[in-house]
Amino acid sequence: QRQTSDAPFFMIPTAPEGGANNNSPACKIEVPERLTVSHGALVRNGLTDRCICLPVREAVDAEILLVHSEEYLEAVKQTPHMTLEDLKEFTLQYGDVYFHPNIYHCAKLAVGSALQLVDSVLMGKVKNGMALVRPPGHHSMRSAANGFCVFNNVAIAAQYAKQKYGVKRILIVDWDIHHGQGVQYCFEDDPSVLYFSWHRYEHQKFWPNLKDSDYDIVGKGEGAGFNINVPWNKVGMENSDYLSVFCHVLLPIAYEFCPDLVLVCAGFDSAIGDLEGEMCATPDIFAHLTYLLMNLAEGKLCAVLEGGYNLTSLAQSVCQTVQTLLGDPLPPLTNLTGPCRSTLESLQCVRAAHRQHWSCLRHAVDLPTFEISTIRIKSSGEENKDEAEVWEEQKSPEEKIWPEPPKRVSPRVCSAVVLPDGVVCPDACERLSSSEDLGPHLLTLKKDFLKDADDSAVTALSRVFSLIDKMKNNEIRNGLALVGDAAMTMTCVVQHVAAEVDSRVFLVCVGNGNIPGHIIEDGKTLVVQISGEDTEEQGSKYYVPVCLKKGCTDTSGFAQAMFSLLLPLGYQHNPSLVLLVRMPGSGVCDIMWQQLTALLQSFAQGHTLVLLQEDDKACVGPTASILLGNPAPPLGQLPASLKEDAEAVERLRSRLQADWNLLLATAPENG
Numbered sequence: 001q002r003q004t005s006d007a008p009f010f011m012i013p014t015a016p017e018g019g020a021n022n023n024s025p026a027c028k029i030e031v032p033e034r035l036t037v038s039h040g041a042l043v044r045n046g047l048t049d050r051c052i053c054l055p056v057r058e059a060v061d062a063e064i065l066l067v068h069s070e071e072y073l074e075a076v077k078q079t080p081h082m083t084l085e086d087l088k089e090f091t092l093q094y095g096d097v098y099f100h101p102n103i104y105h106c107a108k109l110a111v112g113s114a115l116q117l118v119d120s121v122l123m124g125k126v127k128n129g130m131a132l133v134r135p136p137g138h139h140s141m142r143s144a145a146n147g148f149c150v151f152n153n154v155a156i157a158a159q160y161a162k163q164k165y166g167v168k169r170i171l172i173v174d175w176d177i178h179h180g181q182g183v184q185y186c187f188e189d190d191p192s193v194l195y196f197s198w199h200r201y202e203h204q205k206f207w208p209n210l211k212d213s214d215y216d217i218v219g220k221g222e223g224a225g226f227n228i229n230v231p232w233n234k235v236g237m238e239n240s241d242y243l244s245v246f247c248h249v250l251l252p253i254a255y256e257f258c259p260d261l262v263l264v265c266a267g268f269d270s271a272i273g274d275l276e277g278e279m280c281a282t283p284d285i286f287a288h289l290t291y292l293l294m295n296l297a298e299g300k301l302c303a304v305l306e307g308g309y310n311l312t313s314l315a316q317s318v319c320q321t322v323q324t325l326l327g328d329p330l331p332p333l334t335n336l337t338g339p340c341r342s343t344l345e346s347l348q349c350v351r352a353a354h355r356q357h358w359s360c361l362r363h364a365v366d367l368p369t370f371e372i373s374t375i376r377i378k379s380s381g382e383e384n385k386d387e388a389e390v391w392e393e394q395k396s397p398e399e400k401i402w403p404e405p406p407k408r409v410s411p412r413v414c415s416a417v418v419l420p421d422g423v424v425c426p427d428a429c430e431r432l433s434s435s436e437d438l439g440p441h442l443l444t445l446k447k448d449f450l451k452d453a454d455d456s457a458v459t460a461l462s463r464v465f466s467l468i469d470k471m472k473n474n475e476i477r478n479g480l481a482l483v484g485d486a487a488m489t490m491t492c493v494v495q496h497v498a499a500e501v502d503s504r505v506f507l508v509c510v511g512n513g514n515i516p517g518h519i520i521e522d523g524k525t526l527v528v529q530i531s532g533e534d535t536e537e538q539g540s541k542y543y544v545p546v547c548l549k550k551g552c553t554d555t556s557g558f559a560q561a562m563f564s565l566l567l568p569l570g571y572q573h574n575p576s577l578v579l580l581v582r583m584p585g586s587g588v589c590d591i592m593w594q595q596l597t598a599l600l601q602s603f604a605q606g607h608t609l610v611l612l613q614e615d616d617k618a619c620v621g622p623t624a625s626i627l628l629g630n631p632a633p634p635l636g637q638l639p640a641s642l643k644e645d646a647e648a649v650e651r652l653r654s655r656l657q658a659d660w661n662l663l664l665a666t667a668p669e670n671g
């Protein structure tokens with residue numbers, strides 16, 4: 001209740017596994033403690049108090065039959081009455097799944113919980129939420145249980161949302177480390193459901209060893225292009241690898257698709273410490289992955305737990321996800337060393353496979369369709385299976401350690417504003433009082449910055465400096481200033497901040513206007529300027545001029561620059577302050593501006609200072625709404641960007657990627 005975004009979640013009574021008599025094949029890793037430690041961590045971090053806890057219910061037959069066959073449902077219905085012998089017999093017909101007399105009840109509760117969450121979000125009772133459920137769902141198929149899954153919780157939730165609410169387009173993001181083949185099969189010919197999954201694959205050597213999990217499986221018939229598989233052919237993937245897939249594959253396509261609802265198969269076995277995944281991404285990455293999806297579908301996001309078997313990283317990852325759903329500032333992601341070669345191969349192959357289906361990829365640099373070193377096992381016969389099994393047995397993962405995710409403290413004030421006297425302060429914003437002592441800055445301002453400026457400019461600038469001080473002390477999260485001269489204010493702000501020791505500014509300048517040279521050469525300020533001016537030749541490592549043929553009015557070109565340039569650069573620069581400047585006459589549309597303002601809050605723990613020129617007074621409200629944590633409205637389904645714009649962005653990326661390797665999306669030619 002106390003949060004603008006209530007993020008509910010549920011608990012379901014956990015089935016006591018067949019531990020009773022130890023000859024029952026109880027699963028060793030999909031254990032009840034997964035939910036108790038996750039819930040315990042949410043309580044310990046004060047997050048349950050900030051959520052509303054929705055009631056759970058059992059799914060009814062009709063809901064389960066949205067995905068599963070009658071015969072399968074009938075068969076599962078028998079399991080509560082089976083002896084342990086019968087249960088073992090029953091289990092053998094499926095792969096890697098364990099049946100317990102109580103699992104049918106729990107599986108119905110897991111589906112019912114996911115549907116309760118979908119109801120609450122689509123009826124507008126809550127903004128978003130997370131369902132902590134067991135058993136998981138994304139492997140279960142129309143007539144088969146698989147991989148600890150009985151009913152496909154998320155696939156049923158998607159069909160339910162379409163049937164009951166007429167939702168047109170649903171994005172399912174599956175960040176579990178296993179391929180949710182059950183979801184893929186359910187929607188492979190359905191263009192209204194875009195399924196994205198990354199998964200440990202190792203050239204088909206990893207479970208479930210399916211050729212269907214590879215990057216070239218893009219969906220069928222009407223559904224071609226609406227199934228995205230990103231195979232991880234190596235273990236040890238890190239935060240950089242995950243972010244580069246979001247920036248260069250998922251986000252551009254997701255924004256082009258423009259979903260009305262986002263469902264997440266939130267499996268956390270893709271986090272460090274999990275012996276199934278053997279990856280090295282840290283729990284705080286899920287804070288960012290969640291946030292990057294929250295400006296789609298106007299924030300309507302339902303996360304449903306899938307896997308995650310290291311109880312420590314699972315609990316931390318769940319807390320990181322829920323904290324982001326609650327609107328808390330994002331933690332800084334440090335030492336992003338860029339994607340590894342194997343990731344670049346996968347990126348390149350996925351983008352090549354989907355080029356014909358998505359206009360955001362159409363002009364991507366000619367992706368050579370080189371044969372990646374895929375030693376594909378022929379359709380896995382038994383002998384190959386043994387080979388795969390043997391392969392898995394060989395690994396002996398060493399114990400991983402990682403730092404506790406940093407605390408994410410919300411400042412007392414979210415948004416503070418500096419406005420000329422006549423301009424109304426937007427609701428929920430705090431106006432920097434005019435009595436604000438101008439003392440400390442006034443003298444330096446007069447001397448250093450504004451020799452001949454009039455007093456009102458000096459006063460405004462001193463208040464802007466006060467906003468920055470308050471952000472530095474984390475008294476406020478972000479700030480907005482309506483000033484007489486945005487360009488001059490921008491220059492003074494950068495100089496003022498760059499003078500501090502460990503400050504790094506990410507300056508995003510929208511619209512024409514020249515950026516003074518000295519700003520760029522300080523090595524602490526990274527400038528991205530998106531405009532219609534052709535200033536390409538002036539580019540340098542720290543100055544990235546994006547020139548759009550039709551200027552900032554071109555939403556597609558702007559969006560492309562945002563994902564494939566601005567996001568990777570911002571993550572790698574890891575600024576302490578984001579300065580977003582809207583130059584007069586930029587032509588950028590309000591929704592694009594709002595999307596940009598929202599995305600930039602991924603950096604600097606949300607410390608964004610927005611500068612608007614006085615005659616852009618009409619932008620104060622829409623900008624403040626985003627700074628306060630409201631989701632940005634949808635851009636609509638994006639058409640292809642101009643070929644010359646896409647090529648210009650590609651030229652920029654290839655010029656810059658030596659210095660900023662998060663920009664990379666293709667494997668270098670050489671060996």
Ligand SMILES: CC(O)(O)NCCCCNCCCN
Nearest residue numbers: 096136147148178207306307
């Ligand atoms: C929900 C989930 O995606 O985490 N389920 C993972 C199931 C993993 C099964 N492993 C079988 C290994 C056989 N040697």
Ligand SMILES: [Zn+2]
Nearest residue numbers: 176177178307
């Ligand atoms: Zn998994």
